[in-house]
Amino acid sequence: MIKTKVLVIGGGATGTGVARDLALRGIPCVLVEKGDIDSGASGRNHGLLHSGARYVYSDPVSAAECKEEGTILKRIAPHIIEDTGGIYAAVKGDDPTFIEDFQEMCDKCGISAERLTVEEALALEPNLSKDTIAAYKVEDASIDPFRLSIENMSDAKNNGAKFLTGYELKSFKIENKKIVSATVQTKGGKTEDIEPEIVINATGSWAVMITRMAGIDIDMVFSKGSLIVTQTRLSNMVLNRLRIPDDSDIIVPGGTVSIIGTTSERIDSPDEAYPRVEEVDKIVDEAAKLIPVLKKSRLIRVYSGVRPLIKTENAGSDRMIGRSFSVVDHEGTVGNFITITGGKLTTFRLMAEKAVDLACKKLGINKKCTTMDMPLPDSPTAKFIKPGYSAKQWLLNNDVNDPLLCECEMVSKSVVDSLIETLEDHAGDSYLVAMGLRSRATKGPCQGMFCSLRILSYMYDKGVFKGDEGLSDLKLLLNERWKGLHPLLWDQAMVQAELMEALHCGFLGTELE
Amino acid sequence: MNKNDSECDLLIIGAGMTGVSAALFANELGLKTVIAGKTGETLYSSGLIDLISSFPVDDKKIHDDPWALINEIKKSDSEHPYSFIDNGDIEKSLKKIMTYFGDAGLQYRCNGKNSRIITPLGHTKSTYCYPETMENNRIAFENKSSCIIIGLERLRGFSSEMIKQVLQKNWKGLESATVRIPYFDHMSSIYSETVARFLQTEKNRDTFVTLLEPLVKDYEYVGLPAVLGIHNSSYLLKDLEKRLSVKLFEIPVIPPSITGLRLKEVFHKILHENGITFLNNYILTRNKDNSFDANHENNKAVIKPSNVLLATGRFIGKGLSAKRKGIVETVFDLNVNQPGERVNWHSGNFFDPHEINLAGIKTNTSFNPIDENGKIVDKNLYAAGSILSGNDWKRLKCGSGVAIASAYSAVQNIK
Numbered sequence: 072m073i074k075t076k077v078l079v080i081g082g083g084a085t086g087t088g089v090a091r092d093l094a095l096r097g098i099p100c101v102l103v104e105k106g107d108i109d110s111g112a113s114g115r116n117h118g119l120l121h122s123g124a125r126y127v128y129s130d131p132v133s134a135a136e137c138k139e140e141g142t143i144l145k146r147i148a149p150h151i152i153e154d155t156g157g158i159y160a161a162v163k164g165d166d167p168t169f170i171e172d173f174q175e176m177c178d179k180c181g182i183s184a185e186r187l188t189v190e191e192a193l194a195l196e197p198n199l200s201k202d203t204i205a206a207y208k209v210e211d212a213s214i215d216p217f218r219l220s221i222e223n224m225s226d227a228k229n230n231g232a233k234f235l236t237g238y239e240l241k242s243f244k245i246e247n248k249k250i251v252s253a254t255v256q257t258k259g260g261k262t263e264d265i266e267p268e269i270v271i272n273a274t275g276s277w278a279v280m281i282t283r284m285a286g287i288d289i290d291m292v293f294s295k296g297s298l299i300v301t302q303t304r305l306s307n308m309v310l311n312r313l314r315i316p317d318d319s320d321i322i323v324p325g326g327t328v329s330i331i332g333t334t335s336e337r338i339d340s341p342d343e344a345y346p347r348v349e350e351v352d353k354i355v356d357e358a359a360k361l362i363p364v365l366k367k368s369r370l371i372r373v374y375s376g377v378r379p380l381i382k383t384e385n386a387g388s389d390r391m392i393g394r395s396f397s398v399v400d401h402e403g404t405v406g407n408f409i410t411i412t413g414g415k416l417t418t419f420r421l422m423a424e425k426a427v428d429l430a431c432k433k434l435g436i437n438k439k440c441t442t443m444d445m446p447l448p449d450s451p452t453a454k455f456i457k458p459g460y461s462a463k464q465w466l467l468n469n470d471v472n473d474p475l476l477c478e479c480e481m482v483s484k485s486v487v488d489s490l491i492e493t494l495e496d497h498a499g500d501s502y503l504v505a506m507g508l509r510s511r512a513t514k515g516p517c518q519g520m521f522c523s524l525r526i527l528s529y530m531y532d533k534g535v536f537k538g539d540e541g542l543s544d545l546k547l548l549l550n551e552r553w554k555g556l557h558p559l560l561w562d563q564a565m566v567q568a569e570l571m572e573a574l575h576c577g578f579l580g581t582e583l584e
Numbered sequence: 585m586n587k588n589d590s591e592c593d594l595l596i597i598g599a600g601m602t603g604v605s606a607a608l609f610a611n612e613l614g615l616k617t618v619i620a621g622k623t624g625e626t627l628y629s630s631g632l633i634d635l636i637s638s639f640p641v642d643d644k645k646i647h648d649d650p651w652a653l654i655n656e657i658k659k660s661d662s663e664h665p666y667s668f669i670d671n672g673d674i675e676k677s678l679k680k681i682m683t684y685f686g687d688a689g690l691q692y693r694c695n696g697k698n699s700r701i702i703t704p705l706g707h708t709k710s711t712y713c714y715p716e717t718m719e720n721n722r723i724a725f726e727n728k729s730s731c732i733i734i735g736l737e738r739l740r741g742f743s744s745e746m747i748k749q750v751l752q753k754n755w756k757g758l759e760s761a762t763v764r765i766p767y768f769d770h771m772s773s774i775y776s777e778t779v780a781r782f783l784q785t786e787k788n789r790d791t792f793v794t795l796l797e798p799l800v801k802d803y804e805y806v807g808l809p810a811v812l813g814i815h816n817s818s819y820l821l822k823d824l825e826k827r828l829s830v831k832l833f834e835i836p837v838i839p840p841s842i843t844g845l846r847l848k849e850v851f852h853k854i855l856h857e858n859g860i861t862f863l864n865n866y867i868l869t870r871n872k873d874n875s876f877d878a879n880h881e882n883n884k885a886v887i888k889p890s891n892v893l894l895a896t897g898r899f900i901g902k903g904l905s906a907k908r909k910g911i912v913e914t915v916f917d918l919n920v921n922q923p924g925e926r927v928n929w930h931s932g933n934f935f936d937p938h939e940i941n942l943a944g945i946k947t948n949t950s951f952n953p954i955d956e957n958g959k960i961v962d963k964n965l966y967a968a969g970s971i972l973s974g975n976d977w978k979r980l981k982c983g984s985g986v987a988i989a990s991a992y993s994a995v996q997n998i999k
């Protein structure tokens with residue numbers, strides 16, 4: 072049994088942000104996450120640090136929040152942000168009224184938008200369509216969501232927070248309208264009871280499952296969005312389609328790749344979010360109108376995330392449902408229970424602040440939030456996620472005793488050694504998958520086909536795996552990679568996929584029972 | 585025949601297992617044969633010659649009697665190429681090719697049924713013919729003999745410890761060790777080819793023996809990654825066995841591997857020894873008059889064949905190409921039998937069967953490609969090997985078997 076002040080449920084940007092905020096205020100907390108850090112929407116989004124311009128038309132409140140939070144994050148966490156700037160561009164056929172009204176809409180929300188001539192836009196971004204008819208420059212940036220959550224976690228831990236990854240919340244024990252204890256469980260069936268004074272539910276799309284465990288229903292719908300990763304970076308800046316927000320409007324560069332999307336599809340459960348072939352085609356065809364080279368670009372991977380949308384009346388489409396967040400105080404039904412959901416990655420800090428403010432009020436603790444000023448430390452754990460970091464280190468060190476295990480992304484043995492050390496944080500499904508989350512390993516063009524085997528055999532040599540444990544781990548990794556591969560298999564990617572199947576099934580027979 | 589000589593009885597496009605087998609069979613029939621193209625998937629090969637060890641595709645089990653599976657194919661409505669080929673011909677064709685390989689210095693073993701060979705994952709693979717250097721691999725596993733697997737430092741993707749861990753549950757006498765060969769200390773990683781070249785000299789083998797001796801002396805069998813030479817693996821194996829007084833065997837490794845290279849070298853040797861014209865790495869394009877331009881760097885040839893055999897393989901071999909809207913055949917733009925739109929190509933689980941693996945060229949029982957109406961495209965055009973539709977070789981483990989047997993059958997129809 073673990074006693075703590077605050078139990079935080081969910082290890083995405085919001086949950087890890089809440090844990091850091093609590094820890095910095097000196098309030099003890101335990102965070103439980105059913106998978107690995109960022110296994111929900113925080114690991115499956117666009118990585119766009121919104122300037123707010125995206126929401127000036129549909130949701131001015133969110134727009135203003137994004138503007139303010141974006142400015143704060145650029146100040147406190149510059150090491151995980153690429154301050155690229157962004158362009159909104161319209162192509163032939165796009166609505167001229169929207170183009171003309173855009174400036175005024177931005178002004179109203181306090182968001183800077185500078186009109187560019189078409190020539191200026193094309194000079195900044197030569198890959199923009201020759202059919203571009205209008206453009207604005209905005210303050211968009213790109214942010215690394217994995218580093219964000221891992222840095223949140225590291226700093227929270229350094230300040231006393233405790234993290235239990237691989238633990239799923241299973242039930243609450245409620246007495247006198249208060250949660251007296253919570254039971255969490257690992258995949259392997261190990262359970263743990265936690266007795267908190269306050270519970271903060273930061274489970275994003277799963278929030279309603281958690282409130283139901285406390286006998287409370289909230290009206291939530293799930294909207295799946297899919298995103299494509301290209302092998303090369305297609306633009307310097309974030310590119311947005313200048314029109315009423317729609318599918319496939321945004322191209323976010325990050326390191327050596329670009330991420331393109333998104334789509335918007337209602338789904339019944341946040342656990343069923345996988346990309347489909349039709350979505351890939353739709354994204355490619357539509358986004359290519361803004362950036363035609365996309366049609367000739369090699370696609371590496373596609374993935375889907377789920378947006379939790381709190382239902383309101385009069386919303387025409389899912390895109391029109393407010394994206395601002397909700398802090399729900401369950402006072403009256405379950406007094407020591409708070410739900411924080413919705414919002415965006417960009418606004419995670421503000422969401423955490425509001426949730427912790429409420430928790431403090433309930434606890435009668437008078438401590439102010441400091442996260443708007445306290446720099447997010449650059450922790451060693453997250454550094455390998457940075458594109459090119461391990462490659463550069465390897466070349467600099469030039470050590471003959473440090474072979475590359477992942478050749479596409481140049482991840483060497485010594486990096487795998489350091490990762491294995493940090494993996495004590497992880498009690499999720501697969502070491503190899505967890506390693507991919509904390510580095511670039513298995514993320515290059517081979518998508519794990521060769522490097523999975525090199526890393527796996529090295530880990531056996533190190534004694535990390537016993538018996539046939541490593542084989543189930545390998546299967547989990549391959550299937551995880553496959554989910555993001557099979558909808559985009561044509562041209563060279565198809566050749567690569569056939570090779571992957573030839574090696575892992577044809578030769579090694581991993582599919583056999 | 586000289587390379588500029590443009591007329592021939594048979595042009596084979598593709599120089600993988602199918603193309604090379606077809607060239608040898610055609611040569612036996614006295615056909616003037618030209619083979620052109622690339623070695624395709626051969627370089628990725630584990631060196632194991634599979635006939636078939638699983639059927640139907642969702643069975644996910646391995647079976648030791650390939651002939652029972654082939655008979656099942658023939659009874660079912662499967663369009664697998666084996667259903668067109670007489671079992672006697674399948675057996676004969678494989679025997680012939682194994683004899684060619686053996687005569688060229690790459691000896692194979694075959695027990696008339698499938699044999700289990702230990703893989704680098706510590707699984708076993710069920711295969712029909714295997715290199716002689718893997719004979720003790722089969723025996724040691726079958727008898728669970730006293731055995732040590734030895735890995736090499738810097739050879740990535742091969743862990744003797746992993747093989748031991750995975751197999752140990754049912755094999756008590758299995759141990760593992762890793763040796764460091766100081767010669768490679770200046771390299772951050774080595775490939776099996778690096779080691780194979782190292783082992784060519786007597787002096788280096790002495791070093792190797794000195795390193796292994798203390799580790800292996802208590803064991804009856806010793807397993808090594810496949811690194812024992814390129815052209816003389818059986819000889820090297822015997823040489824090391826004698827010096828170490830143990831029974832030695834190879835375990836296939838992941839690509840880039842020596843087992844694929846051995847096959848490639850043997851292909852070249854046999855084609856050469858049999859006087860078959862081989863336009864290595866030439867890319868072929870078809871002209872309007874049914875002649876072919878063959879190009880490689882600055883070399884150019886024009887070929888006027890009476891018959892053509894398409895042995896260009898699938899996506900890896902580039903015989904098929906997947907476009908966003910469908911699969912095409914790359915040389916003749918033949919009709920490709922395929923599962924419709926891309927949504928139907930793959931299943932969401934990697935380990936489930938994928939329909940795209942059944943896509944390919946449909947033929948009549950004489951291996952002439954047919955169009956969507958079932959009509960022969962050209963009576964002098966044949967197709968064989970993995971490009972044929974209806975054979976999910978990766979799941980059924982029938983890659984080489986289909987390559988060799990369909991090549992044999994197709995060639996017998998050429999007059």
Ligand SMILES: Cc1cc2nc3c(=O)[nH]c(=O)nc-3n(C[C@H](O)[C@H](O)[C@H](O)COP(=O)(O)OP(=O)(O)OC[C@H]3O[C@@H](n4cnc5c(N)ncnc54)[C@H](O)[C@@H]3O)c2cc1C
Binds near residue numbers: 086109239281417
């Ligand atoms: C396609 C897409 C693109 C997006 N793009 C952007 C963007 O570019 N910029 C931006 O600012 N925002 C973007 N967003 C929004 C952003 O990703 C989310 O708002 C944010 O990540 C939500 O974080 P969270 O921590 O609240 O939820 P999540 O990240 O979903 O975290 C919830 C966590 O709770 C865990 N959990 C669930 N149930 C349990 C349980 N019973 N026990 C323990 N743990 C549990 C889950 O495993 C999960 O890790 C995008 C969203 C989507 C879907």
